[in-house]
Amino acid sequence: xxxxxxxxxxxxxxxxxxxxxxxxxxxxxxxxxxxxxxxxxxxxxxxxxxxxxxxxxxxxxxxxxxxxxxxxxxxxxxxxxxxxxxxxxxxxxxxxxxxxxxxxxxxxxxxxxxxxxxxxxxxxxxxxxxxxxxxxxxxxxxxxxxxxxxxxxxxxxxxxxxxxxxxxxxxxxxxxxxxxxxxxxxxxxxxxxxxxxxxxxxxxxxxxxxxxxxxxxxxxxxxxxxxxxxxxxxxxxxxxxxxxxxxxxxxxxxxxxxxxxxxxxxxxxxxxxxxxxxxxxxxxxxxxxxxxxxxxxxxxxxxxxxxxxxxxxxxxxxxxxxxxxxxxxxxxxxxxxxxxxxxxxxxxxxxxxxxxxxxxxxxxxxxxxxxxxxxxxxxxxxxxxxxxxxxxxxx
Amino acid sequence: xxxxxxxxxxxxxxxxxxxxxxxxxxxxxxxxxxxxxxxxxxxxxxxxxxxxxxxxxxxxxxxxxxxxxxxxxxxxxxxxxxxxxxxxxxxxxxxxxxxxxxxxxxxxxxxxxxxxxxxxxxxxxxxxxxxxxxxxxxxxxxxxxxxxxxxxxxxxxxxxxxxxxxxxxxxxxxxxxxxxxxxxxxxxxxxxxxxxxxxxxxxxxxxxxxxxxxxxxxxxxxxxxxxxxxxxxxxxxxxxxxxxxxxxxxxxxxxxxxxxxxxxxxxxxxxxxxxxxxxxxxxxxxxxxxxxxxxxxxxxxxxxxxxxxxxxxxxxxxxxxxxxxxxxxxxxxxxxxxxxxxxxxxxxxxxxxxxxxxxxxxxxxxxxxxxxxxxxxxxxxxxxxxxxxxxxxxxxxxxxxxxxxxx
Numbered sequence: 001x002x003x004x005x006x007x008x009x010x011x012x013x014x015x016x017x018x019x020x021x022x023x024x025x026x027x028x029x030x031x032x033x034x035x036x037x038x039x040x041x042x043x044x045x046x047x048x049x050x051x052x053x054x055x056x057x058x059x060x061x062x063x064x065x066x067x068x069x070x071x072x073x074x075x076x077x078x079x080x081x082x083x084x085x086x087x088x089x090x091x092x093x094x095x096x097x098x099x100x101x102x103x104x105x106x107x108x109x110x111x112x113x114x115x116x117x118x119x120x121x122x123x124x125x126x127x128x129x130x131x132x133x134x135x136x137x138x139x140x141x142x143x144x145x146x147x148x149x150x151x152x153x154x155x156x157x158x159x160x161x162x163x164x165x166x167x168x169x170x171x172x173x174x175x176x177x178x179x180x181x182x183x184x185x186x187x188x189x190x191x192x193x194x195x196x197x198x199x200x201x202x203x204x205x206x207x208x209x210x211x212x213x214x215x216x217x218x219x220x221x222x223x224x225x226x227x228x229x230x231x232x233x234x235x236x237x238x239x240x241x242x243x244x245x246x247x248x249x250x251x252x253x254x255x256x257x258x259x260x261x262x263x264x265x266x267x268x269x270x271x272x273x274x275x276x277x278x279x280x281x282x283x284x285x286x287x288x289x290x291x292x293x294x295x296x297x298x299x300x301x302x303x304x305x306x307x308x309x310x311x312x313x314x315x316x317x318x319x320x321x322x323x324x325x326x327x328x329x330x331x332x333x334x335x336x337x338x339x340x341x342x343x344x345x346x347x348x349x350x351x352x353x354x355x356x357x358x359x360x361x362x363x364x365x366x367x368x369x370x371x372x373x374x375x376x377x378x379x380x381x382x383x384x385x386x387x388x389x390x391x392x393x394x395x
Numbered sequence: 396x397x398x399x400x401x402x403x404x405x406x407x408x409x410x411x412x413x414x415x416x417x418x419x420x421x422x423x424x425x426x427x428x429x430x431x432x433x434x435x436x437x438x439x440x441x442x443x444x445x446x447x448x449x450x451x452x453x454x455x456x457x458x459x460x461x462x463x464x465x466x467x468x469x470x471x472x473x474x475x476x477x478x479x480x481x482x483x484x485x486x487x488x489x490x491x492x493x494x495x496x497x498x499x500x501x502x503x504x505x506x507x508x509x510x511x512x513x514x515x516x517x518x519x520x521x522x523x524x525x526x527x528x529x530x531x532x533x534x535x536x537x538x539x540x541x542x543x544x545x546x547x548x549x550x551x552x553x554x555x556x557x558x559x560x561x562x563x564x565x566x567x568x569x570x571x572x573x574x575x576x577x578x579x580x581x582x583x584x585x586x587x588x589x590x591x592x593x594x595x596x597x598x599x600x601x602x603x604x605x606x607x608x609x610x611x612x613x614x615x616x617x618x619x620x621x622x623x624x625x626x627x628x629x630x631x632x633x634x635x636x637x638x639x640x641x642x643x644x645x646x647x648x649x650x651x652x653x654x655x656x657x658x659x660x661x662x663x664x665x666x667x668x669x670x671x672x673x674x675x676x677x678x679x680x681x682x683x684x685x686x687x688x689x690x691x692x693x694x695x696x697x698x699x700x701x702x703x704x705x706x707x708x709x710x711x712x713x714x715x716x717x718x719x720x721x722x723x724x725x726x727x728x729x730x731x732x733x734x735x736x737x738x739x740x741x742x743x744x745x746x747x748x749x750x751x752x753x754x755x756x757x758x759x760x761x762x763x764x765x766x767x768x769x770x771x772x773x774x775x776x777x778x779x780x781x782x783x784x785x786x787x788x789x790x791x792x793x794x795x796x797x798x799x800x801x802x
Contacts, residue, residue: 275766284778295763295771296756302766303707310686311679332679339679380672387678388671391651 022067022078023085027265029058030093038096038218039360047102047179047220055090055103056133064090064103066131068112074128080319083108084261084312092265095362097369098218100262105175105219106130108258109144110137110184113196113247117238122198126182138176139184140224144255145378146248147194153226155187155195164232167197167205170225173376177222178210184251185224186243193241194248197231205229215372217365253325255377256334257315263341263373264312266366267305270348273362274301277352294351301347308340331386338374345370408463409436416468419598420740429471434505438464439479447487448500454696458637458689465641469744470598472641473751476634477549478502482509482558484630489576489623494614498556498578510550511631512559512579512604515543520757522560522621527606529577529616530564539611540585541577546603549751552590553600557581563618571618578615585609595743626700631752632709633688633695639716639748640684646716646723646741647677653727664726673722681719684712703765706758714755716745 033054041048056065067083069075078086087108091100107130114126114137129135142149153169167187174183182200189195199206206229212221238246275298281288288294315333318326349363377383389395411432412419419425433439441457443449452460465472479502486499486509501507517524527543541561545551557579565571581588586609590602651674654664664670691708694701720742724731731738749755760771779785 275768278768284782286772286774286778289763289768290772290774292756292760292771295768296759298766298768299707299710299759299762302762303711306704306707307683307687307711310690311683314686329682332675332682335675336679336683384672384675385668387675388665391674391678392655392665392671394665 021085022082023089026064026086026089027093028089029055029064030090030096030099032093033058034090034094034096034099035360038094038099041218042096042098042361042365043217045217047218049179051099052103052136052179053133063131063133065107065133066111066127068108069115069127069131073123073131075131080257081313081316084258084316087258087261088265090265091262092269095266095269095360096218097262097266097366097373098216100265101216101259102176102219104258104262105139105141106137109251109254110139110176112254113184113237113250114198116250117196117246119234121234122237126198129181135181136176136179137182137184138174138180138222139251140171141173141175141255141259141376142171143184143186143248144251144259144376145382146252147244148378148382151186151188151194153185153187155189155197158230162230164230164235165195165197167199167226167229167231170223172211172223173213174208174222174224175216175219177208177224178220180208183224184237184247185226186248189241191241194243195240196237196243196247198235198237199224199226199229199231200235203229203231213372215368249325249327252377253319253327253330256330256383257312257319259377260312260334260337260373261316263337263370264305264309266362266369267308267341267344269362270344270366271298271301271305273359274298274348274351281353288351297347297351301344304340304344308337311336328387328390331383334377335380335383335387338370338377338380341366341370341373408460409433409438409467412464412471413467416471417735417737417740419468419470421597421735423597425471425474425598425600429468430475430505433464433471433475436460439475439505440503442480443483443487443499443503447492447496448503454693455689457696458692461634461637462641462644465638466645468598469638469642469741470596472638473596473599473634474508474550476638477511477631478508478554480634481630482511482556485511485558485576485627486578488627489617489619490578490615495578498615502556507555508550508553509556509558510548510554510581510604512545512548512551512557513628514545514547516546516603519547520753525560525562527559527561528564529561529575529611531566532610534610538613539577539616540608541579541606541611542608544603544605547591548602548604550600551604552588552602554581557604559604559606560624563616572620574621574624575616575618576624577611578617579606579609579611583609593747595740595745595747597743626702628752629695629700629702629705632705632758633691635748635752636684636688636691636705636708636712639713639745640681640688642741642744642748643677643681643684643712643716643719646720646738646745647674647681649738649741650674650677650723650726653730670726673726677719677722680715684708684715688712703762706762706765709753710755710758710762713745713748716748720745 034051056063063076067076067078067086071077087100087104091097111130130137152171153167155165155167158164158166182198185197185199186194205227207225209223211223278288278294311333315326315329345366352363412429437450438460440450441452441460444451483499483502486495502509515525529539529541532538532540559577559579561575561577563573563575585607587605593601654670657664687708691701691704723738724742727738730736764770
């Protein structure tokens with residue numbers, strides 16, 4: 001069976017008043033440009049720079065490379081909710097969670113901290129080039145849940161006269177590493193404080209190697225080895241030893257919301273596949289769609305998609321409201337979406353059956369990649385305490 | 396927009412009703428003081444426009460008030476909301492203000508209450524089994540009489556009016572719908588009622604109506620196509636979903652309070668990761684349900700039947716409330732299964748919401764139909780034997796012995 005290109009759904013954006021814009025545009029674009037090669041890129045674990053360049057410069061509408069970069073700096077000037085919709089559409093159209101993750105990390109996780117905490121010079125240097133897709137930003141997904149995991153990189157002042165800082169340590173799970181121009185790195189000081197640095201790829205003492213997890217194959221993965229890498233004071237993002245109050249909580253919220261966003265699109269694609277599979281099968285001489293267990297499974301699957309969509313979109317809307325970061329809401333949303341992705345993937349696979357070699361293999365890939373989603377962003381062991389602490393008044 | 400639950404610090408909207416909730420449940424009756432408080436609060440008027448005697452609150456204000464009342468006392472909520480919202484909406488939608496204003500206004504002022512007489516003793520949501528019928532009275536003044544039995548109906552033991560689903564005894568040449576809503580005055584001869592003891596929502600009047608040629612004026616029999624009726628019933632699914640959310644929120648709030656106060660093995664339960672996990676999962680799931688509920692109520696209040704959305708909400712929210720109240724019982728330990736404890740009441744109430752106004756699997760069938768899978772197809776289960784999977788080979792040495800086919 002060759003799976004048909006996704007049929008466009010027209011209602012999801014109406015629910016949040018987004019209009020028929022970013023989601024549909026990115027879904028159409030990704031379906032046209034990315035989906036034809038998704039299965040091949042996944043099999044080869046390859047990153048296609050030309051594809052990313054095409055996604056980055058696609059017109060009309062906000063660029064997928066810099067939707068949240070202010071228009072004055074060459075970006076899309078989109079709202080947080082629109083940025084979410086772009087990633088949903090990208091994943092639904094491409095049926096490629098790995099590609100969508102790479103774009104989310106570059107276009108949101110590596111970008112928004114610069115927008116929020118960058119100096120004018122940093123913003124002007126990095127953001128226009130990131131928004132155009134010329135420079136790819138990357139970071140380790142081990143550094144997106146605060147200091148829950150002890151920092152693997154340390155910072156110490158460079159010798160007198162040299163100025164700046166020397167960074168030492170090793171980071172894995174760096175999404176975008178092989179193609180990145182620069183990295184966001186959180187490093188610990190001897191006294192325990194943490195600082196965020198912008199580390200250019202050309203920094204002496206920085207070695208980038210390829211290699212990644214057994215999931216999300218279409219995202220370019222790598223490791224960073226920092227061996228006394230020297231960065232100047234202009235590389236500090238935010239304030240020295242201020243990461244815990246500035247970039248770290250922001251990165252956590254961005255990961256929980258925007259790395260979850262593609263899964264809304266993936267779940268919709270899986271739900272559609274499951275529905276089509278049930279329509280096409282017979283068992284005991286009758287259509288599978290007459291089987292109550294099948295009907296109930298499809299009903300529950302559709303319900304999970306609606307619930308996840310509503311919760312995540314609400315959280316993104318709160319980012320647009322300004323004010324304090326919705327840390328607990330974002331954690332709750334990620335907890336829910338990761339669980340929904342797991343449920344939907346299992347239910348859809350149960351109905352589509354083993355499709356290896358016949359379709360684009362989304363059910364199989366989603367099994368692998370949904371597990372990745374549930375284990376990143378700190379996983380339930382971090383998300384649950386964050387949510388519970390706010391309920392219990394504990395810290 | 397406020398999708399968060401009301402904080403514990405905010406003033407309860409129905410303090411008297413909340414303070415009497417345990418006693419109300421124990422006595423199995425809604426006290427008059429609750430109705431007085433409902434009337435004073437304006438709750439009963441929220442759902443209807445000013446020209447019908449309502450206050451025309453927007454969807455978010457309706458949601459806030461519904462959740463607040465259901466948290467205060469779920470039995471009182473069910474009774475009041477079935478009357479003012481569900482029955483009021485059915486009268487307003489399928490009747491007319493000109494003919495039925497005198498029926499609607501007393502429901503909104505609290506002078507009278509109504510029930511929705513739909514289910515019959517033979518089956519739950521299978522309308523094909525319903526036998527209650529309206530036929531011409533044959534009296535000089537015209538009008539109709541209604542005969543049949545409705546069972547497991549909220550407010551049936553106490554209501555003044557029944558919005559009753561009935562078949563029409565159609566005469567020759569009558570090409571109208573087969574079904575009607577009959578607005579039946581329950582304070583008349585020909586109406587008997589009974590109470591049915593129930594597991595949860597004990598204060599909610601629940602039981603049956605036996606209608607023995609009860610009189611219905613001509614204007615109060617409204618022929619309605621069945622599909623249109625089922626759109627009206629989504630108000631019922633919605634009100635039950637909000638009851639479930641409120642019950643779950645109340646159970647979760649109680650769990651948080653208990654976790655903070657209860658010390659075990661030298662530390663408060665709140666510090667135990669297992670308890671935190673239960674609370675966090677509940678919070679995330681309940682937030683998702685609430686976001687969907689607000690969206691569903693907005694769509695419904697704007698005039699859309701929102702069948703698919705409200706159906707999804709009803710299944711998820713009511714089953715979730717059972718799960719959250721079960722977690723609450725576990726967090727509370729023996730307190731949670733002690734009669735009279737708040738959590739024990741929530742646990743019983745939660746079960747009622749799963750069943751009331753279409754049970755989950757009935758709704759899942761409707762959702763599947765809404766997904767384009769066609770209506771449910773009933774077929775006697777006789778397809779296994781021909782496959783060979785009802786035959787038991789005698790042994791590994793060969794030979795077979797057919798078992799009897801399933802009767």
